[in-house]
Amino acid sequence: MNLPDDIEVKDIDILIIGGGTAGPMAAVAAKEKNPDASVMLLEKANVKRSGAISMGMDGLNNAVVPGHSTPEDYVKEITIANDGVLLQKGVMTYAENSFAMIQKLDKWGVYFQKDETGEYDMKKVHHLGTYVLPMPEGHNIKKILYRRLRRHRVTVENRYQAIRILKDAEGNACGCISLNSRTAEILVIRAKSVVMCTGAAGRIGLPASGYLFGTYENPSNCGDGHSMAFHCGAELTGLECYQINPLLKDYNGPACAYVTGPLGGYTANSKGDRFIECDYWSGQMMMEFYNELQGGNGPVFLKLDHLAEETIQEIEHVLHTNERPSRGRFHDGRGVDYRTKMVEMHISEIGFCAGHSASGVWTNEKGETTVPGLYGAGDMASIPHSYMLGAFVFGEICGVNAAEFAEGREFAELDMDFIISERDRILAPMKRTDGIPPSQFEYKVRRLVNDYLQPPKVTKKMDIGLQRLIAMEDDIQHLFARDAHELLRANEAQHVYDCAKMAAVASMYRTESRWGLYHHYVDHPETNNEDWFCHVQLHKNEDDEMVCKTRPIDPYVVELDDNEKNAYSQMRVQQAS
Amino acid sequence: MPIASQISMVPVVVDDDKCIAEKGCRTCIDVCPLDVLWINEETGKAHMKYDECWYCMPCETDCPTDAVTVNIPYLLR
Ligand SMILES: Cc1cc2nc3c(=O)[nH]c(=O)nc-3n(C[C@H](O)[C@H](O)[C@H](O)COP(=O)(O)OP(=O)(O)OC[C@H]3O[C@@H](n4cnc5c(N)ncnc54)[C@H](O)[C@@H]3O)c2cc1C
Ligand code: SF4
Ligand code: SF4
Numbered sequence: 001m002n003l004p005d006d007i008e009v010k011d012i013d014i015l016i017i018g019g020g021t022a023g024p025m026a027a028v029a030a031k032e033k034n035p036d037a038s039v040m041l042l043e044k045a046n047v048k049r050s051g052a053i054s055m056g057m058d059g060l061n062n063a064v065v066p067g068h069s070t071p072e073d074y075v076k077e078i079t080i081a082n083d084g085v086l087l088q089k090g091v092m093t094y095a096e097n098s099f100a101m102i103q104k105l106d107k108w109g110v111y112f113q114k115d116e117t118g119e120y121d122m123k124k125v126h127h128l129g130t131y132v133l134p135m136p137e138g139h140n141i142k143k144i145l146y147r148r149l150r151r152h153r154v155t156v157e158n159r160y161q162a163i164r165i166l167k168d169a170e171g172n173a174c175g176c177i178s179l180n181s182r183t184a185e186i187l188v189i190r191a192k193s194v195v196m197c198t199g200a201a202g203r204i205g206l207p208a209s210g211y212l213f214g215t216y217e218n219p220s221n222c223g224d225g226h227s228m229a230f231h232c233g234a235e236l237t238g239l240e241c242y243q244i245n246p247l248l249k250d251y252n253g254p255a256c257a258y259v260t261g262p263l264g265g266y267t268a269n270s271k272g273d274r275f276i277e278c279d280y281w282s283g284q285m286m287m288e289f290y291n292e293l294q295g296g297n298g299p300v301f302l303k304l305d306h307l308a309e310e311t312i313q314e315i316e317h318v319l320h321t322n323e324r325p326s327r328g329r330f331h332d333g334r335g336v337d338y339r340t341k342m343v344e345m346h347i348s349e350i351g352f353c354a355g356h357s358a359s360g361v362w363t364n365e366k367g368e369t370t371v372p373g374l375y376g377a378g379d380m381a382s383i384p385h386s387y388m389l390g391a392f393v394f395g396e397i398c399g400v401n402a403a404e405f406a407e408g409r410e411f412a413e414l415d416m417d418f419i420i421s422e423r424d425r426i427l428a429p430m431k432r433t434d435g436i437p438p439s440q441f442e443y444k445v446r447r448l449v450n451d452y453l454q455p456p457k458v459t460k461k462m463d464i465g466l467q468r469l470i471a472m473e474d475d476i477q478h479l480f481a482r483d484a485h486e487l488l489r490a491n492e493a494q495h496v497y498d499c500a501k502m503a504a505v506a507s508m509y510r511t512e513s514r515w516g517l518y519h520h521y522v523d524h525p526e527t528n529n530e531d532w533f534c535h536v537q538l539h540k541n542e543d544d545e546m547v548c549k550t551r552p553i554d555p556y557v558v559e560l561d562d563n564e565k566n567a568y569s570q571m572r573v574q575q576a577s
Numbered sequence: 578m579p580i581a582s583q584i585s586m587v588p589v590v591v592d593d594d595k596c597i598a599e600k601g602c603r604t605c606i607d608v609c610p611l612d613v614l615w616i617n618e619e620t621g622k623a624h625m626k627y628d629e630c631w632y633c634m635p636c637e638t639d640c641p642t643d644a645v646t647v648n649i650p651y652l653l654r
Contacts, residue, residue: 045610049635054610159612181612211652213611213629220610250653326632330649434578478578485612485627 003416007186007423012040012155013406014399015175015191017162018225019043020051020218021388022378022395023197024145024154029399030195031152037403040155040189042178044488045220047156048146051199052218052355052379053388056139056322058259060112061125061387063133064098068122071095073129075558080568081127081282082358082384083514083527085238085535088556089365090383097393102133105392108144111137123262127278127567132258136318160187161488162224164422165194165232165374168412173232173374175412177422179491184430184484186423190414192406193373195398196361197391198225200243200379201499203492205349205454206446209250212439216245216252216348217379225380226352227495229361230502230546234369235537237362237382237551239506240519242455243353245281246289246300249346253324255302260319263311265304268342269297276571281356283516284568290347290455290517301342312338347517349446350454352499355391357518358384362537362551367398370539375402428479429490435480438489442496445472449500455520457507466504472497501546506538509548585628588650589614589636595644596622605636605645 003009014030016023019041027041043050064074074095075088102120106112113121113134123132149156159181166175166188175190202217213219229236246267248255257267257279269275269292276288293300304312315338320328336343352359355378361369363381368374375398376382378391386394429435452465476494481487512528513521535551591614596602599621606614606623614636617624623644630650637645 045612046607049608049639050610054633054635055638158607209650209653211650213631214650214653215631218610218633219629219631251649252653325634325638326647326649329647330632330653333649333654434580436578437580480578480580488612489629 003188003419007188007419009188009190009414011190011411013037013192014039014195014402015189016041016195016197016399017176018197018199019047019156020197020199020378021053022391022398024149025392025395026195026197026377026399026402027154028148028152029396030403031154033400033403034407037406038155040157041149042157042160042162042189044159044161044181046158047149049142050220053141054218055325056141057135057388058138058256058318058323059132059134060102060389061258062098062131062385062389063102063120063122064095064131065102065120065122065133066099069129069131072558074131076560076564077126077128078385079558079560080564084533084565085514085553086358086384087364087382087554088558089554090363092557093365093397094383094386094390094393098389101389101393101396108148110141110144111135125258125261126280132262134259136322138322161491162198162228163426163491165228166190166415167232167371172372172412177419177426179426179488180484181488182484184427184487186426188414188419190411192409192411193375193402195375195377195402196225196229196380197378197395198380200351200353200355201226202351203442203496204351204446204499204503205449206443207252207349208346209252212443212446214252216247217351217353221379222492223352223495223499224492225376226361226502227498229369229376230498230540232371232374233540234371234374235362235539236360236502237535237537238358238360239352239502239538240510240536241283241358241515242503242518243351243357243359244286244517245348245356246286246345247348248302248327249299249344251327251330252348253327255343255345256319257302260302260304260315263315264307265302265315267345268301268303270299270301271297272303272342275573277573278571282568283518284571285516286347286518287516287520288571293347300345302345303342304338305340305342350449350503353379354382354384355379355387356385358382366401367394368401373405426491427487429481430487432480435478436475438479438481438486438493441475441479442489442493445469445493445497445500449503453500453503453507455517457519457521459508459523462504462508466501469497469501469504502538505546506536506548510536586651587625587628588630588632588648589625590646590648591623592644593620593622595642597642598622602641604639604641608635608639610635
């Protein structure tokens with residue numbers, strides 16, 4: 001059987017989906033590993049300016065630099081911050097490759113801050129160790145990556161949304177189905193191995209502003225990768241360990257205690273008092289933040305008004321030109337000047353993100369998912385607290401391993417029936433003449449998430465939330481798109497919907513509380529190490545149902561002393577409590 | 578299921594006098610991660626077609642003629 005004319009097929013040895021941070025690194029690494037292989041980078045936006053680092057980055061949040069910390073120190077810190085539930089081997093692999101990656105980026109021209117002696121100018125932000133390396137001139141990082149892609153002759157396809165992973169008869173990943181967001185054309189890519197680098201699931205919850213695209217994450221990261229992984233049978237993990245961040249109220253960008261902290265700024269309550277020991281983002285820290293916000297001492301603020309003029313200018317230079325440069329305009333609009341006013345903060349909507357938290361598609365220390373030939377790196381995968389440098393390190397690892405997997409393999413026979421039925425499903429909203437606009441559907445899903453699924457988590461509430469979501473399943477067949485752009489949004493909205501259901505199912509499965517606010521389960525308020533010192537894996541069973549199972553935690557490679565385990569539980573400043 | 582269109586004040590403004598889209602420029606349209614900038618069929622200039630903006634600024638930064646201004650979306654201001 002041949003495919004109909006409206007479905008284009010391209011063959012490529014190694015397919016990388018998502019060209020933000022991890023993706024370009026994976027593509028370059030695959031080419032370096034095997035220069036004869038063809039490598040395609042498929043991107044929903046345009047690789048020149050896509051993803052979380054679109055405008056640059058303020059600094060490395062997790063640099064393991066000799067002389068300041070060891071990989072063992074780092075693994076310990078992340079183990080404690082993550083309440084013990086993690087694949088330590090994966091974090092160790094990151095930590096051991098962290099410094100080499102910094103040197104590689106440095107050689108490529110990425111500028112990291114150095115001190116008078118020419119050494120990396122490391123700052124302490126974490127609770128225990130020193131891991132933050134500022135990059136105040138970090139604007140050029142996407143340009144540098146783009147140059148590398150050109151040099152290695154990676155094939156780039158922009159404006160394609162990957163929608164489903166293809167599998168061969170043996171169950172190996174063998175490509176994907178994608179949609180052009182400008183022409184509504186379907187492109188099938190047949191590949192010998194696939195790396196997913198689709199970023200966080202940043203559109204599950206609704207920001208407090210109510211603006212669908214005013215999210216913490218770059219909204220092009222809407223959970224496509226999470227949904228694709230689920231539908232192709234891969235396991236996801238730790239989804240109940242939500243990502244929730246402390247942000248500037250309404251602007252919803254990072255307040256940047258990592259930038260301001262080393263210069264004397266801090267998170268304060270309405271009295272201007274410090275109430276948390278450490279501004280490094282963790283569930284435990286977020287719990288204290290939430291308590292302060294909801295208690296009589298709220299709201300919470302970023303306090304800089306006590307700093308010297310030069311320091312404020314330095315802070316403004318970084319925060320108003322890099323990473324989220326519209327921040328200065330936001331403050332101007334409200335008449336907020338760091339010199340005279342504290343800046344109001346709030347907490348973000350929920351999301352899935354391994355970059356900041358630990359939730360995502362299960363990957364091991366080689367970047368492998370549970371589907372052979374399918375790899376995952378960066379925010380969509382599951383190596384916890386990996387941030388930008390983790391995305392680069394695991395992007396590289398996945399690129400190399402995917403190139404090895406592809407070697408010697410033939411292109412698989414395509415499953416025509418599946419492709420045709422998917423084409424019909426993907427294009428359906430544009431075939432209708434009226435119906436439910438994607439924005440309304442998505443708004444409703446995300447509003448339900450806020451009402452029923454964000455912490456504090458309560459069984460009865462989550463149960464109602466899940467039932468309401470399940471009732472929306474029927475609405476999918478009425479989604480209506482007037483053009484290719486709305487069709488993109490309609491397909492995204494279905495992935496947002498999948499992620500919302502996953503958040504509910506995973507949260508109700510783990511009947512304990514863990515990770516501070518991230519999984520603060522009111523019906524089960526204590527941490528129960530006896531029954532729940534394990535991963536929770538969410539997957540699709542034989543009947544296509546969304547179910548969970550436990551997975552034991554692999555033996556640690558770095559043991560913790562008993563007195564270290566609780567370091568992150570003592571976040572509250574003593575005199576302020 | 579009948580539908581209605583609602584209007585929305587969009588955050589990104591393009592100065593038509595400065596925009597050189599008629600010379601083939603598509604820079605802001607290319608770099609926008611949310612694909613919300615398109616050519617306005619009536620004027621031939623770039624404009625914001627969908628109110629779905631992350632106020633991230635590549636459009637403004639990369640425009641060769643400084644024609645683009647990114648404002649904070651109204652709901653956030
Ligand atoms: C506002 C902000 C500030 C941050 N600050 C810091 C910091 O100072 N230091 C630090 O170390 N880390 C920081 N981080 C975290 C860091 O940026 C991320 O962890 C890292 O960049 C993630 O890389 P990634 O490749 O997983 O995702 P991204 O770089 O976001 O890339 C994902 C890409 O996938 C594309 N995509 C999504 N779905 C599809 C699809 N279906 N088909 C095709 N393409 C798709 C997207 O368009 C995007 O380009 C910050 C993050 C944010 C959001
Ligand atoms: S980048 Fe500037 S000049 Fe080019 S199309 Fe956009 S607004 Fe016009
Ligand atoms: S600010 Fe960002 S999202 Fe908004 S139009 Fe410009 S590039 Fe697009």
